[in-house]
Amino acid sequence: MKFFDVIIIGAGGAGLMCAIEAGRRGRQVALLDHGAKVGAKIFISGGGRCNFTNLDAGPGNYVSQNPHFCKSALSRYKPSDFIQMVRDHRIPFHEKKLGQLFCDRSAADIVEMLVSECEKAGARFLLNCHVQKVEKPGAFQIQTSQGDLSCGSLVVATGGLSIPKVGATDLGYRVARQFGLQIVEPSPALDGFRFNEKDLKRFGDLTGVSVECQVTCNGVSFRENVLFTHAGLSGPAALQASLYWHPGMPVELDFLPTFGPQALEKWFRKKKEKGVKSEVKTVLGELLSKRLAEKLCELDLPAHAHLASLPDKKIGDFCGHLQSFTLTPASTMGYGKAEVTRGGVDTDELSSKTLECKRLPGLYFIGEVVDVTGWLGGFNFQWAWSSGWAAGQVV
Ligand SMILES: Cc1cc2nc3c(=O)[nH]c(=O)nc-3n(C[C@H](O)[C@H](O)[C@H](O)COP(=O)(O)OP(=O)(O)OC[C@H]3O[C@@H](n4cnc5c(N)ncnc54)[C@H](O)[C@@H]3O)c2cc1C
Incomplete structure (x- = not known):
């Protein structure tokens, strides 16, 4: 020996x-x-x-x-x-x-x-x-x-x-x-999130869309890119957040973290006051990618909603959703993807x-x-x- x-x-x-x-x-x-x-x-x-x-x-x-x-x-x-x-x-x-x-x-x-x-x-x-x-x-x-x-x-x-x-x-x-x-x-950790069935249907067509986002999980927030994949959320902010996730926990996405509280609502209202006639998705498309803007409007607003006809209360609610969009992942992606x-x-x-x-x-x-x-x-x-x-x- x-x-x-x-x-x-x-x-x-x-x-x-x-x-x-x-x-x-x-x-x-x-x-x-x-x-x-x-x-x-x-x-x-x-x-x-x-x-x-x-x-x-x-x-x-x-x-x-x-x-x-x-x-x-x-x-x-x-x-x-x-x-x-x-x-x-x-x-x-x-x-x-x-x-x-x-x-x-x-x-x-x-x-x-x-x-x-x-x-x-x-x-x-x-x-x-x-x-x-x-x-x-x-x-x-x-x-x-x-x-x-x-x-x-x-x-x-x-x-x-x-x-x-x-x-x-x-x-x-x-x-x-x-x-x-x-x-x-x-x-597994630093592996991102797998959508639950409902979210897979809602977001499956966003594959490839990347957005700078603030992701919050279990009280800890990361502001970096999030990437929509065919199965869930990847990209640095989602990977980081997955380190803090436990089964059943919600994950919150702020799609417009550069706007402080109320600032996004003010931005939309100003556009409305100026008489902007466009659909909300077109206006939101100035801030987010077209595909993501369309999806977020589709989930929250009537089809072809125009900013001019959207009540202020609805604008406020919509902005709230854009800045604290909550979903509950089915799981993280697993050891095959985990760093x-x-x-x-x-x-x-x-x-x-x-x-x-x-x-x-x-x-x-x-x-x-x-x-x-x-x-x-x-x-x-x-x-x-x-x-x-x-x-x-x-x-
Ligand atoms: C794809 C990927 C990318 C990463 N990129 C980064 C990065 O850029 N920066 C960063 O900080 N971290 C990164 N990490 C994490 C980082 O690689 C690990 O945290 C780090 O390597 C851990 O070092 P370790 O020595 O503890 O374990 P390891 O590097 O995993 O080494 C363990 C060793 O033990 C050996 N071993 C295992 N089982 C047995 C056995 N039964 N008998 C004998 N030998 C065995 C393995 O062959 C291996 O060589 C990444 C991880 C992955 C998977």
């Missing part, structure tokens, strides 16, 4: 970062993955350009049963620390919007950087390596398709369940359960400083497998780097 100081299961962002830090400390590290290559999700992230961090990442950008848990790791390994590594490797990058940093060339730059740092730190890669059993008679023993291994510190960095075709499995949750740890029920998995190993089980299990010293959980889930926009990688770094200091 081969012994390592540290075995990390999962060579994604969190596992790679942990291997670098532990290796730099002189620990003998094996980084094991069932895939043929490391960082599979990094390659496909950010549309192939990897949104590797967010300049503004802070605890408020994460969802967890314990919103304070992520504070320690995020404050000790910051976006600026990762950016420094990216600069040291002369990887060109840019801010796309809202603090989101992307590679100019390709996500492969980030994987190459992490692999070369792992190699410098002496970490050993075991790829195509399938874990069959994990036990702890004394040291941890791991039965794998490449033989039996043992270690003093076992780090589980197997990620979440989203996008099964790039290698997601539930091994991390199984290991946690095996050792009696609590799991916050995992569910992340919400839930995971209960943070009550872990030290927020080291990510070590309180009840089982030597066992660590880092990255997405933990019940810490970030917004869209580089926050999930920052959690992977920060939590991997934190464990890497002590394993």
Whole structure:
């Protein structure tokens, strides 16, 4: 049986970062993955350009049963620390919007950087390596398709369940359960909404329409684009809102968030006072795409309603609907579309400083497998780097 100081299961962002830090400390590290290559999700992230961090990442950008848990790791390994590594490797990058940093060339730059740092730190890669059993008679023993291994510190960095075709499995949750740890029920997140049957009929013909919108769910609002798809709502604002959604909850859309309360009604009334003779859908078409304007009028007003003949009260009600349009999704889109998995190993089980299990010293959980889930926009990688770094200091 081969012994390592540290075995990390999962060579994604969190596992790679942990291997670098532990290796730099002189620990003998094996980084094991069932895939043929490391960082599979990094390659496909950010549309192939990897949104590797967010300049503004802070605890408020994460969802967890314990919103304070992520504070320690995020404050000790910051976006600026990762950016420094990216600069040291002369990887060109840019801010796309809202603090989101992307590679100019390709996500492969980030994987190459992490692999070369792992190699410098002496970490050993075991790829195509399938874990069959994990036990702890004394040291941890791991039965794998490449033989039996043992270690003093076992780090589980197997990620979440989203996008099964790039290698997601539930091994991390199984290991946690095996050792009696609590799991916050995992569910797909950052995956947008699936229409209920009624809304599918109402909005099915809007496929492809994109609108800047404010989407509110469970008291949290995001203002970005929403895209109508053949099945539901996608686009950044819908993806973000889906992180906060639970079955049965309504989702509110403000189609004209640039107008404050009453301002939209005033805008319509002014047009009416000026004697504008057009149909309401034509007037609304000055603010929204023609297809969306027509649809919203069709849902709320008589056919061919003219602004001039619309009572002021009706204008007020119509504006109310445009700015707080409520629908109840049937579900979110599921793991096939989800960027992340919400839930995971209960943070009550872990030290927020080291990510070590309180009840089982030597066992660590880092990255997405933990019940810490970030917004869209580089926050999930920052959690992977920060939590991997934190464990890497002590394993
Ligand atoms: C399409 C897509 C795009 C994304 N884009 C971004 C983005 O631009 N910015 C951002 O911040 N976040 C993005 N994310 C989220 C981000 O990729 C994840 O949050 C992050 O990769 C989590 O890192 P991790 O190391 O915890 O897990 P992962 O990166 O998922 O790594 C887990 C590793 O464990 C391995 N593994 C799993 N099961 C086993 C097993 N049984 N045996 C051995 N090995 C196993 C996997 O092969 C994988 O290599 C995106 C996600 C997706 C799906």
